[in-house]
Amino acid sequence: MTAVDNKQPSPAAAILHNPRRLEGKVAIVTGGSRGIGEAIVRAFVHHGAVVVVADIDDAGGHALAAALGPHVCTYVHCDVAEEADVDRAVTTTLDHHGRLDVLCNNAGVLGRQTRAAKSIASLDAAEFARVLRVNALGAALGMKHAARAMVPRRAGSIVSVASVAGVLGGLGPHAYTASKHALVGLTKNAACELGEHGIRVNCISPFGVATPMLVNALRQGGGLGDADQAAASEEEEEVEKMEEMVRSLATLKGPTLRAGDIAEAAVFLASDESRYVSGHNLVVDGGVTTSRNVIGL
Numbered sequence: 001m002t003a004v005d006n007k008q009p010s011p012a013a014a015i016l017h018n019p020r021r022l023e024g025k026v027a028i029v030t031g032g033s034r035g036i037g038e039a040i041v042r043a044f045v046h047h048g049a050v051v052v053v054a055d056i057d058d059a060g061g062h063a064l065a066a067a068l069g070p071h072v073c074t075y076v077h078c079d080v081a082e083e084a085d086v087d088r089a090v091t092t093t094l095d096h097h098g099r100l101d102v103l104c105n106n107a108g109v110l111g112r113q114t115r116a117a118k119s120i121a122s123l124d125a126a127e128f129a130r131v132l133r134v135n136a137l138g139a140a141l142g143m144k145h146a147a148r149a150m151v152p153r154r155a156g157s158i159v160s161v162a163s164v165a166g167v168l169g170g171l172g173p174h175a176y177t178a179s180k181h182a183l184v185g186l187t188k189n190a191a192c193e194l195g196e197h198g199i200r201v202n203c204i205s206p207f208g209v210a211t212p213m214l215v216n217a218l219r220q221g222g223g224l225g226d227a228d229q230a231a232a233s234e235e236e237e238e239v240e241k242m243e244e245m246v247r248s249l250a251t252l253k254g255p256t257l258r259a260g261d262i263a264e265a266a267v268f269l270a271s272d273e274s275r276y277v278s279g280h281n282l283v284v285d286g287g288v289t290t291s292r293n294v295i296g297l
Ligand SMILES: NC(=O)c1ccc[n+]([C@@H]2O[C@H](COP(=O)([O-])OP(=O)(O)OC[C@H]3O[C@@H](n4cnc5c(N)ncnc54)[C@H](O)[C@@H]3O)[C@@H](O)[C@H]2O)c1
Pocket: 030, 031, 032, 033, 034, 035, 036, 037, 054, 055, 056, 057, 060, 078, 079, 080, 081, 106, 107, 108, 109, 110, 134, 138, 161, 162, 163, 164, 205, 206, 207, 208, 209, 210, 211, 212, 213, 214
């Protein structure tokens, strides 16, 4: 007689036989037109989900949906900072698919990388509010409207993309850091409330991924201009420079952090494999926020 209850196999056992870990699920991915969001959309579709991309980059979103196929991916224009847009994205999803299983709050902005913006002494209040509005309020609005779809079914998974800047100071601009700390806190609070309804709420905190957001910021380097407005960089040299910087800072040596690594974490938190995980911040950072090899171990 063993202590293990074999009558209730964990869903992970079934998943081992089913490579499509999100089969039958309906998901919304905000900021899914490019970067980490695009990788999440592709991974969700690969694992059998039907995905609605909600973004302000209409050209990128439509192109991605067309590439993946309209039966598995559609696009809806949605500025996450505008409640009417978020409401419409959820309503459209319910109208077309009848349910919402997963919300991935991925949309985010780094904020302007001007020299002045880097100092708290010359804080631009309007820009601070803009970053908080997209990164924190945007996720809260997503949770609000996802909850109205998920609560009646007593099921659902909300996965937000926070950041290592939501764990430690010194890893991002002031407004961005404040917004991501807010998002980690919001995740825990929402998990408390929505857990009562069988809904899980988690977040992922990536270290640096060489997406347009980060590469543009690096390009502007001490920088002038607006990292959010700059065109996406395809230049390999800049990507390599960014990836080398990230590799040098991570205590884990070997792998290079890529958007696909964050997508894998999102698949796990969206799927039933993580059915007992809620209120968690899954840090994907090669040890940056937990370890520093100062004595040469
Ligand atoms: N790249 C990194 O190193 C890194 C690290 C930690 C966390 N993150 C977080 O990951 C998420 C994705 O970042 P990324 O690096 O892929 O950035 P990105 O700039 O490459 O992509 C962001 C996407 O969000 C969309 N977006 C921006 N504002 C929006 C709004 N108001 N409403 C809807 N969509 C909007 C953009 O159009 C774009 O498609 C962000 O939340 C970011 O803070 C990124």
